[in-house]
């Protein structure tokens with residue numbers, strides 16, 4: 516557990532305490548900067564990843580004829596996520612061939628629009644410093 520203040524790895528566990536919401540927090544003491552901090556226990560480090568079991572359940576629901584929004588509501592996932600999983604699996608596996616969703620049912624909500632900015636910039640040209648010396 517790296518220190519959030521100085522990024523030092525020299526941290527020690529320093530007891531636990533419980534929040535009012537019942538979640539346990541692990542306290543840490545940083546030996547690098549002497550600061551204390553705490554980390555919520557039991558919370559995944561990355562909340563972006565969805566367990567494969569949830570993905571396969573979603574695809575199973577879809578293959579059983581459930582609507583994409585209904586599947587999303589049951590799994591508490593956005594229907595946009597489910598669409599992405601379908602597309603991803605459609606390209607990865609020839610066996611998975613989802614039926615085309617009914618036209619007009621799909622809208623992309625503003626906060627879920629997937630944007631990729633600046634990924635196609637050309638690599639920086641590296642100057643040869645010594646070639647300018649005469």
Ligand SMILES: [Zn+2]
Pocket residue numbers: 518519520521522523545546547548549550
């Ligand atoms: Zn520190």
